[in-house]
Amino acid sequence: MVDPGFNDIAAALTDNFGTTVLAVEEGNKIPFVRVEADAVARVARFLRDEPTLAFDFLMYVTAVDYPEEEKLTLLYHYFSYRHEYSLLVKADVPRHGAEVPTISHLYAAADWLEREVYDLFGVKFRDHPNLTRIVTPEGFEGHPLLKDFANDDYVPFPDWKPEK
Amino acid sequence: MTPETAYRTEEFQVNVGPQHPSTHGVFRMVLTMDGERVVDCEPHIGFLHRSMEKMAENRLYIQFLPMADRIDYLSSIFCTVAHCEAVEQLMEIDVPARAKYLRTIMMELCRIASHSIFFGVFALDLGAVTPFLYGFRERELTMDLLEMTTGQRMTFNYCRFGGVADDLPDSFFPTVEKFVKVFPARLDDYDRILNENEIFVARTKNVGTVEASRAINYGWTGPNLRASGVDFDLRRNRPYEAYGELGYEPVVLQNGDCYDRYRARILEMRSSHELIKKCVEGLPEGPVQAEKISKFPKVPAGEVYVRVASPRGDYGLYLLSEGADKPYRYKLRTPSFNNLSMIREMLLGVYLADIVPIFGSLDVILPDVDR
Numbered sequence: 001m002v003d004p005g006f007n008d009i010a011a012a013l014t015d016n017f018g019t020t021v022l023a024v025e026e027g028n029k030i031p032f033v034r035v036e037a038d039a040v041a042r043v044a045r046f047l048r049d050e051p052t053l054a055f056d057f058l059m060y061v062t063a064v065d066y067p068e069e070e071k072l073t074l075l076y077h078y079f080s081y082r083h084e085y086s087l088l089v090k091a092d093v094p095r096h097g098a099e100v101p102t103i104s105h106l107y108a109a110a111d112w113l114e115r116e117v118y119d120l121f122g123v124k125f126r127d128h129p130n131l132t133r134i135v136t137p138e139g140f141e142g143h144p145l146l147k148d149f150a151n152d153d154y155v156p157f158p159d160w161k162p163e164k
Numbered sequence: 165m166t167p168e169t170a171y172r173t174e175e176f177q178v179n180v181g182p183q184h185p186s187t188h189g190v191f192r193m194v195l196t197m198d199g200e201r202v203v204d205c206e207p208h209i210g211f212l213h214r215s216m217e218k219m220a221e222n223r224l225y226i227q228f229l230p231m232a233d234r235i236d237y238l239s240s241i242f243c244t245v246a247h248c249e250a251v252e253q254l255m256e257i258d259v260p261a262r263a264k265y266l267r268t269i270m271m272e273l274c275r276i277a278s279h280s281i282f283f284g285v286f287a288l289d290l291g292a293v294t295p296f297l298y299g300f301r302e303r304e305l306t307m308d309l310l311e312m313t314t315g316q317r318m319t320f321n322y323c324r325f326g327g328v329a330d331d332l333p334d335s336f337f338p339t340v341e342k343f344v345k346v347f348p349a350r351l352d353d354y355d356r357i358l359n360e361n362e363i364f365v366a367r368t369k370n371v372g373t374v375e376a377s378r379a380i381n382y383g384w385t386g387p388n389l390r391a392s393g394v395d396f397d398l399r400r401n402r403p404y405e406a407y408g409e410l411g412y413e414p415v416v417l418q419n420g421d422c423y424d425r426y427r428a429r430i431l432e433m434r435s436s437h438e439l440i441k442k443c444v445e446g447l448p449e450g451p452v453q454a455e456k457i458s459k460f461p462k463v464p465a466g467e468v469y470v471r472v473a474s475p476r477g478d479y480g481l482y483l484l485s486e487g488a489d490k491p492y493r494y495k496l497r498t499p500s501f502n503n504l505s506m507i508r509e510m511l512l513g514v515y516l517a518d519i520v521p522i523f524g525s526l527d528v529i530l531p532d533v534d535r
Contacts, residue, residue: 028466029254056380059469059480060497075482075495077469081380081396086469109383112505120217135210135534144218 005085006031009053016046032088040076040091041101047078047087048106054082058107061114063121065147070095072121076103093123095146102128120145173198178516182211186289186520189530193507197516205511209504212534220494225251225325226459228494233319235496236532239278241270242474244323249404250470250483251325254463261406261448263327268406269443270313270322272436273306276347278475279429279436280306282527283354286426289524290367295357302350305343312336325461326454337444344441351437354430368422372510372522375420382509383502386477387428388526392420398473410442422525429475429527462489476500476527500532 010024010033020043023034035043047055055078064073076089093100102125104110114125115134122143125131133140142149181192190211196204216235220228225247232247233240245267252259284299307317312333314320322329358364374384379392390397397414399407415431417424465487472479477499484493503526510522 029468056377058383059478060482060495062482062493062495064484064493077482081394084401088469107383108378108381108509109502109505112501113383133210135213137210144215145221149218 005083006087009033009085009087012050012053013043013046017043027088030088032090034090034092037074037091037093037098037100040074040089041103041106043089044076044078044103044106047089053080055080055087057081058103058109058113059086061103061110061117063117063123063145065095065121065145067095067147072098072123074100074117074123096122097124098122099124099126101126104128119143122146175203180519182208186523187530188285188524188528191504191528191530191533193511193519195511195516195519200515200517202511202514202516202519205508207504207507209530210534212531214531214535216535217494217496221491224460224489225463225491226461228491229323230319230321233321234531235498235535236474236476236479236500236529237318238281238529239274239475240319241267241274241322242472242479244321245271245405246470246472246479246481248323248325249472250468250481251461251463253468253470254466254483254485255325255461257326257454257457259327260451260454262331262450263452263454264406265443265447266313266328266332266452267323268410269440269447270310270320270328271405272439272443273310274320275436275475276433277303277306277310279433282429282475283426286521286524286527287358287364289520290364292358292361292364295354298350298353298357302347305347309336309339309343312339324453324457325459326457327452331452340440340444344437344444347437348434351430351434358426365423367518368426368521368525370419371422371518372514372525373419373421374506374510378506379420382506384477384506385499385502386473386475387415387432388425388477388503390414391417391424391428393418398471398478402471404470404472406443407439409446410439412439422521425525425527432475460489462487463491474499476529476532477503496535498532498535500526500528500530501535504528504533 013033014021020036020039025032047053057079059077059079062075071092072095074091079086104114114128117123118131119133119136120143175196175198178195178197181187182190192208194206195202232243235243280299280302284296287295311317312335314322374392376392376394379389395416399412400414415428417428463485465485467484470481479499480497482495483491486492
């Protein structure tokens with residue numbers, strides 16, 4: 001469902017961030033705004049604090065892996081309870097060793113969501129209070145949602161032996 | 165010297181879970197305690213992580229349909245509705261009106277089943293055994309109806325792309341009539357047994373209070389959010405399936421404590437009962453499945469985000485298709501994950517005994533958290 005008012009939101013963002021906003025795209029079904037990866041926290045603060053936007057609810061943070069293009073696309077999907085519209089923000093980062101600023105100080109929900117993205121995709125979030133794996137066990141290697149992930153030899157508890 | 169400083173106290177750690185009845189599954193907390201008070205809490209999740217998203221990306225759309233039921237097995241139909249809705253939106257399929265109504269009936273029955281389990285186990289957590297039996301008695305009424313329609317009692321696998329698997333059997337109508345007739349009286353029983361029960365009220369009123377702004381900031385949704393005074397429900401604000409035609413008004417309470425979260429669910433059962441009644445009365449005639457839908461669809465490229473109001477909150481599905489017969493990215497935004505993420509902040513400074521009502525009142529389910 002396309003929200004009315006998307007063009008106004010996009011215009012407010014380009015007015016404030018200039019070239020940091022790389023593109024405003026119609027998208028396929030969902031229109032979205034593409035920003036520079038280093039600016040996601042500044043953009044998030046603006047979206048949350050600007051009263052005409054008031055995006056108070058972060059629905060999810062995730063990533064999409066594009067191995068051919070050697071990039072991950074981070075997705076931040078916001079929703080505003082006051083105005084009842086949503087906004088999808090995308091940011092491209094390299095596939096390995098990417099680092100972006102955290103937004104967990106702005107949206108408490110981002111704390112676990114960013115840990116999940118770190119766990120499953122390997123994106124590091126700068127200044128995150130506790131950036132550890134969340135759903136996979138301690139000592140797990142690799143990032144399962146990358147398209148080329150293969151971990152066939154994985155043994156969950158290597159030291160465990162059956163009782164005789 | 166005041167009595168508080170007269171004796172030296174020492175902090176100690178308590179491990180709760182992963183196998184503990186009050187954690188409703190496999191959830192582990194390491195609590196640092198100062199006497200009876202919680203000083204720190206370190207939650208551990210992921211014991212039930214099955215990598216649902218990866219499995220979805222490696223399977224045909226139809227193959228993942230029965231698996232979607234397993235994401236949240238107490239309200240499984242919502243996961244399949246979201247899956248089908250996402251595919252239908254990308255393929256631009258028009259679902260017949262009767263199928264929409266059938267999905268709505270099944271969803272509301274499932275919501276009652278889920279909430280009556282909550283009623284039972286929440287009271288059981290606090291030491292009352294009788295409500296548990298009551299809760300399961302009412303769940304059985306809805307289970308009968310779901311079973312005769314879908315053939316299953318837990319993982320229904322009822323939705324299909326463009327409709328539902330089958331029409332209602334003839335025996336459904338007399339049974340649902342009976343259910344509609346007896347259910348309000350059963351809810352009155354619930355009210356009588358717990359609402360003014362002194363122990364219950366003392367342990368839940370003003371315990372684990374969360375104000376609206378904090379609930380939104382943590383991404384709370386569903387009855388938990390509405391118990392904190394936020395007047396938002398997908399069924400009214402963003403209607404899908406048949407909800408737009410039914411005129412639904414959400415249940416909103418103000419205090420945001422454990423008691424209100426409990427009340428919100430009991431009152432939701434009443435509104436679900438109303439919705440079922442309206443649906444059965446206004447059930448349109450016609451087919452239950454759109455015509456000429458491939459069982460193995462190649463979904464056109466595009467991305468959608470579908471939100472469904474599950475009993476635990478907004479169940480969201482972000483689906484990105486590149487035009488193949490498998491999803492390219494299948495992100496599950498499950499309500500329990502976000503509802504649980506506040507647990508550390510909620511537990512700081514509370515008594516050890518209050519952990520159980522606070523955790524229980526969130527009504528999280530661990531497969532939904534871990535995926």
